[in-house]
Amino acid sequence: MTGPAGSLKLIHVKSACEQCRVRELCLPTSLDGMQLNLMDQLVKRIKHLKKGDYLYHTGDEFKGLYAIQSGALKTMGLTAEGREQVTGFHLGGELVGMDAVDINKHPCNAIALESTEVCLLPFDKLEELGQQIPKLMHELTRIMSREILREENTLIMLGSTSAEQRLARFLLNLYKRQLARGGDENVVKLQMTRQDIGNYLGLAFETVSRHLNHFQDDGLLTIDNRKLTLLNHSALDALAN
DSSP states (O other): OBOTTSOBOOOOOOOHHHHOTTHHHHOOOOOOHHHHHHHHHHOEEOOOBOTTOEEEOTTOBOOEEEEEEESEEEEEEEOTTSOEEEEEEEETTOEEOGGGTTTSBOSSEEEESSSBEEEEEEHHHHHHHHHHOHHHHHHHHHHHHHHHHHHHHHHHHHTOSOHHHHHHHHHHHHHHHHHHTTOOTTEEEOOSOHHHHHHHHTOOHHHHHHHHHHHHHTTSEEEETTEEEESOHHHHHHHHO
16 A cells, blocks of 8 residues: 555554564564554565475566565576576575666576465565665665675585585584574474585585485484484584584
8 A cells, every 4th residue: 555655655454574473584673563564565475386386587577575484495597508506595584586686687596495485575665665664774784784694604615625514514504594493403404405405515416415324324413304303513513614
């Protein structure tokens, strides 16, 4: 609902953003109830994605940021040689699509790794709302900074010379992100395949499988299909560093 000048109008409604279980993870703005009503008018719910569905394709017009309510996505681009490259994994409570802000087109594909629900936050409306709620823009800046830091950490991880070090860092990073989003203590859920992990880390599928088995043989973790239970955090952390 908008006012005469097209600006978002503050009204009293039950806010879906207020009730959303991941709001404080994707937009932890500490907004009051009235401001949450504004956010609720801005957010667009889009249809449920099944495993393998595309949220967007390379070259699609940038419409806004996507907040993942549940599930997980992977982003994939093309190398200069035309080879598909996994560029990231995105979990519930995280935002995806920030890499399109500058060029107004998505530079990669975003694909659901499992049953996934997302919300669209139109970027032009976010900017408009940010003029009315300055701390919203502060939080968006903070979130973008967090994404930049995550990319820097990824570069550091990929710069590791040891395959086991890359894998250990990846597992610990995934564990911390899942735990912050309500995951089980000492459990890592692999929403992605080992092929995807290898592609992301620059390792062969066989290398990922071999080192996971070594970690299990050494008592660092147990493997139950795609569920890993961490048994020795300090040893895994030592490998990562």
